[in-house]
Amino acid sequence: MTSLNGRGHAVCIGADIDTDLVIAGRYLRTKDRKVWADHVFEDLDPGLAPRLKGAVLVAGKNMGCGSSREQAAVALREAGVLVVIAPTFARIFFRNCINIGLPVMECELRGCRDGMTITYDCTDGWVELEGRRFSSRPLSPRMEDILASGGLDEYWKGRLSR
Amino acid sequence: MVTLSEKILGAPAGTYIDRKVDRAFSHDGTGIQAKIVYDRMGSPRLANPSSVYIIYDHLSPANNSQTAELQAELRQFSRHEHVHFFDIGSGICHQVMSEGHVLPGEIVIGADSHSCTLGAFGAFATGVGASDMAGIWVSGETWLRVPDTTGFILSGDLQKGVEWKDLALSYIARLGMDGATYQALEFTGESTGTIPMEGRLTLCNMAVEAGAKTGLFYADKVTARYLGRYNLSADEQSPDDPGYVREEFLDLDDLEPVCAVPHRVDTIQSAGCLAGTPIDQVFIGTCTNGRYEDLARAAAILKGKQVRVRTIVVPASMQDYLKATKTGILADLIQAGCVVGPPGCGPCLGAHMGVLGEGEVALSTANRNFKNRMGIGASYYLCSPTTAAASAIRGEITDPREVV
Numbered sequence: 001m002t003s004l005n006g007r008g009h010a011v012c013i014g015a016d017i018d019t020d021l022v023i024a025g026r027y028l029r030t031k032d033r034k035v036w037a038d039h040v041f042e043d044l045d046p047g048l049a050p051r052l053k054g055a056v057l058v059a060g061k062n063m064g065c066g067s068s069r070e071q072a073a074v075a076l077r078e079a080g081v082l083v084v085i086a087p088t089f090a091r092i093f094f095r096n097c098i099n100i101g102l103p104v105m106e107c108e109l110r111g112c113r114d115g116m117t118i119t120y121d122c123t124d125g126w127v128e129l130e131g132r133r134f135s136s137r138p139l140s141p142r143m144e145d146i147l148a149s150g151g152l153d154e155y156w157k158g159r160l161s162r
Numbered sequence: 163m164v165t166l167s168e169k170i171l172g173a174p175a176g177t178y179i180d181r182k183v184d185r186a187f188s189h190d191g192t193g194i195q196a197k198i199v200y201d202r203m204g205s206p207r208l209a210n211p212s213s214v215y216i217i218y219d220h221l222s223p224a225n226n227s228q229t230a231e232l233q234a235e236l237r238q239f240s241r242h243e244h245v246h247f248f249d250i251g252s253g254i255c256h257q258v259m260s261e262g263h264v265l266p267g268e269i270v271i272g273a274d275s276h277s278c279t280l281g282a283f284g285a286f287a288t289g290v291g292a293s294d295m296a297g298i299w300v301s302g303e304t305w306l307r308v309p310d311t312t313g314f315i316l317s318g319d320l321q322k323g324v325e326w327k328d329l330a331l332s333y334i335a336r337l338g339m340d341g342a343t344y345q346a347l348e349f350t351g352e353s354t355g356t357i358p359m360e361g362r363l364t365l366c367n368m369a370v371e372a373g374a375k376t377g378l379f380y381a382d383k384v385t386a387r388y389l390g391r392y393n394l395s396a397d398e399q400s401p402d403d404p405g406y407v408r409e410e411f412l413d414l415d416d417l418e419p420v421c422a423v424p425h426r427v428d429t430i431q432s433a434g435c436l437a438g439t440p441i442d443q444v445f446i447g448t449c450t451n452g453r454y455e456d457l458a459r460a461a462a463i464l465k466g467k468q469v470r471v472r473t474i475v476v477p478a479s480m481q482d483y484l485k486a487t488k489t490g491i492l493a494d495l496i497q498a499g500c501v502v503g504p505p506g507c508g509p510c511l512g513a514h515m516g517v518l519g520e521g522e523v524a525l526s527t528a529n530r531n532f533k534n535r536m537g538i539g540a541s542y543y544l545c546s547p548t549t550a551a552a553s554a555i556r557g558e559i560t561d562p563r564e565v566v
């Protein structure tokens with residue numbers, strides 16, 4: 001199960017962050033998810049990883065562009081990110097996040113700075129920052145189902161065993 | 163008023179649909195991750211093994227024992243499940259799929275971002291991650307949102323020394339890295355009939371660099387002739403007054419040789435402006451430009467000369483490799499001092515076979531030049547095989563029109 005609403009501190013990153021920067025190609029060949037969490041954002045800013053536990057990751061436009069590596073989404077979730085918020089996402093990264101049970105919200109959070117407290121609700125489609133409320137683009141019912149199951153593995157497991 | 167994507171997917175833009183997948187391919191990297199998810203689903207079997215392809219290209223042959231073990235596991239799975247399996251040396255997944263495994267009108271899903279390459283056949287081809295692929299393995303289908311389409315209307319002819327890659331880099335620069343996010347690109351106009359399959363594959367390959375879901379050409383005589391080589395017949399498609407959300411006109415006569423500069427694929431400069439920039443390595447290969455025709459253009463320039471910087475050539479597939487051997491162009495490249503690697507991705511993803519060192523500068527025929535991708539602290543430029551070969555001779559970025 002993935003929680004579709006919550007509260008956390010903002011960690012802000014820039015626009016056009018590609019998945020090579022989230023997790024570098026040299027760490028992909030393993031089954032050990034911890035490796036990805038340990039090296040997340042290493043080539044962007046090694047100081048980021050320790051701040052991700054319980055964080056709301058706030059990115060600029062085109063978040064997650066580039067390679068289809070699902071390890072990027074897994075790395076963020078394993079590192080403790082609660083939700084990723086960006087005005088736009090690269091579509092494969094967007095799908096990957098949903099498929100591994102990491103909530104994503106399409107929303108432009110103007111005036112957001114590192115450390116600010118953010119409250120969010122994926123199902124109702126809103127984000128609150130310092131008393132200001134922003135609305136996000138709604139997810140399709142299918143995406144909500146997959147997210148709520150905790151990811152596509154649990155989603156299909158549930159359906160196949162029925 | 164229907165775009166090719168709407169026609170193939172059978173629904174208007176913006177609709178969420180579930181569709182049967184005609185071809186579902188993965189490589190050694192995403193394939194093993196898909197298998198891990200598949201195992202977690204507790205799934206008894208594949209819904210449609212004959213639609214599943216697994217192609218080893220990313221770390222091929224394996225670079226260390228950890229990779230080798232993961233590859234062994236996926237190899238065993240592939241044989242056991244009777245899917246189409248292509249072991250090391252077969253080539254890059256997109257190129258292998260383009261060699262007679264994709265037909266116009268099909269829905270093709272690859273666990274790799276450059277799966278959009280196969281839209282060159284008039285198929286709806288797009289990339290997904292590992293879990294999505296595992297979902298397709300167990301169900302035979304996937305969900306998609308039918309995309310809006312940006313149309314590129316092409317006219318004129320390429321001038322000497324200018325290539326399809328220059329057109330690709332130029333259209334990406336026009337759209338920007340996220341200029342077509344969630345959209346499809348369609349290439350139409352009077353010039354499309356003159357674009358060979360290799361050029362179409364290069365153009366569609368780069369669609370994802372503008373964020374696009376896929377790039378598409380309408381299947382025509384060129385497509386039919388190409389597929390005929392594999393004893394396949396193809397129905398031709400024609401534009402039906404498609405409704406584009408955006409139209410861009412490009413006159414091929416206006417294009418010149420360009421490079422994408424570090425570290426943005428959407429920022430280009432003419433090779434002439436960059437001329438004289440010193441380089442440490444040249445790489446000719448990848449799913450963008452490692453096809454036989456690419457190697458042949460490079461060989462035409464390098465034949466009888468010597469490269470001044472280390473130059474790595476990696477054929478995109480075994481078929482390209484064999485043909486280059488038979489026609490003798492591979493010998494020309496080797497004699498010119500090039501190092502030839504086995505078919506696959508080579509150093510493209512910065513994991514083996516030509517990783518760059520800190521501060522080094524390279525010229526590559528690949529499709530993305532993200533920071534650190536080909537080596538930490540290195541920088542690299544993207545260009546056509548012709549520009550790459552001309553620059554290899556001088557050891558610095560060179561406008562190929564000075565050489566050809």
Ligand code: SF4
Pocket residue numbers: 219220254255274276448449450506507510511528529
């Ligand atoms: S050649 Fe490069 S871009 Fe193409 S599939 Fe391989 S790693 Fe990806």
